[in-house]
Amino acid sequence: MTGSGARILFHAMAVGAVMTERPATSQGVIDAVLIESKSGRQAVRGRFFIDASGDGDLAAWAGVPWEKAPPIDGMMYPSLMFRINGVDVNRAGPAPWRTVERLMDEAERAGTHTFPRKKPIVRPQRNPLEWRANLTQLRREDGGAIDGTDVDELTRGELIGRQQALDAFAFIRDRTPGFEDSYIVDIAPQIGIRETRRIVGPYQLTEDDVLGCADFDDTIGVNGWPVEAHVAGTVEFRWQRDPRGYNQLPFRILLPGNVGNLYVAGRCASMTHGAQSAARVTGPCFVMGEAAGTAARMALSAGLPGDAIDVQELQRRLQDQGAYLGRTAPEPIR
Ligand SMILES: Cc1cc2nc3c(=O)[nH]c(=O)nc-3n(C[C@H](O)[C@H](O)[C@H](O)COP(=O)(O)OP(=O)(O)OC[C@H]3O[C@@H](n4cnc5c(N)ncnc54)[C@H](O)[C@@H]3O)c2cc1C
Incomplete structure (x- = not known):
């Protein structure tokens, strides 16, 4: 991108559009995108x-x-992802991701735990000490999917996402062979919106x-x-x-x-x-x-x-x- 001569602008949020008043065609024409940043409010014309x-x-x-x-029975649910580090590869065995899913199913059947989502994706990264965990599901109070275009719902998603990540991690660490000394190395900087x-x-x-x-x-x-x-x-x-x-x-x-x-x-x-x-x-x-x-x-x-x-x-x-x-x-x- 830098090599192409493009001007890059990070730390800026688009917040609106200005349309050309009387376009020559029947189609609308965008004149500028309004952005807000530490520099204040600006327009990027194009x-x-x-x-x-x-x-x-x-x-x-x-x-x-x-x-x-x-949001209910429609839009896909978002997830907050995180990574686990410090896994003992030898104790974890050849296919430990299956173990996590099995342990979660067993705990749900035994009535000791209720997880926000079945089908966890908990997989080793290229360095097998490190695992990525995609198993949270972010809901509104009424059970519907968090809407990524609503700032209050996004905020709720960040809060419950972190709680779900901590709960899920504690379960994995306490029950999965090889995870006894593991820890959360990072949590995604923001929730992941699917739709x-x-x-x-x-x-x-x-x-x-x-x-x-x-x-x-x-x-x-x-x-x-x-x-x-x-x-x-x-x-x-x-x-x-x-x-x-x-x-x-x-x-x-x-x-x-x-x-x-x-x-x-x-x-x-x-x-x-x-x-x-x-x-x-x-x-x-x-x-x-x-x-x-x-x-x-x-x-x-x-x-x-x-x-x-x-x-x-x-x-x-x-x-x-x-x-x-x-x-x-x-x-x-x-
Ligand atoms: C939890 C999760 C796990 C996933 N796992 C996989 C996977 O394993 N493999 C796979 O292929 N796909 C996966 N996906 C799907 C995939 O990552 C996304 O659907 C895909 O990245 C969408 O690409 P996009 O370019 O449309 O949007 P994005 O990648 O979301 O890019 C949009 C960009 O625009 C910026 N932006 C948005 N609004 C504004 C604004 N108003 N002003 C300024 N900037 C703005 C955002 O900050 C972002 O950088 C996953 C998605 C989620 C949520």
């Missing part, structure tokens, strides 16, 4: 914008239609596209992750029906429809709740980010709105950059 906020913040301020699943706003663009990727491994003429890359739904109390997986195991991602999921100088990339792109439960993970988010950046450059140099660029040329550029569009069998990893 000719093209990419909303990769995860929450579709800029899109929402610019008037792009969006949807959000209901909030998703824009509703000209095409919404669907769960059926994911499970049926759909192809699209305007492919920009692939998603190879199944549906991983963080529902109340557990995690549900739904796997692709086709052994190929991946779906293509269409360029159209980046398009906001009614705003001409904006792309929306990442977990807030135009996907249904079911599709987002798969394509929200990092691989497809990389795909969307690269395509949005490449396409924005094309739109800017051609002086065109974001939805009017030459998609075949975009695909050529992405392939030249080494992107995999999912049209040929993937090359084996060596």
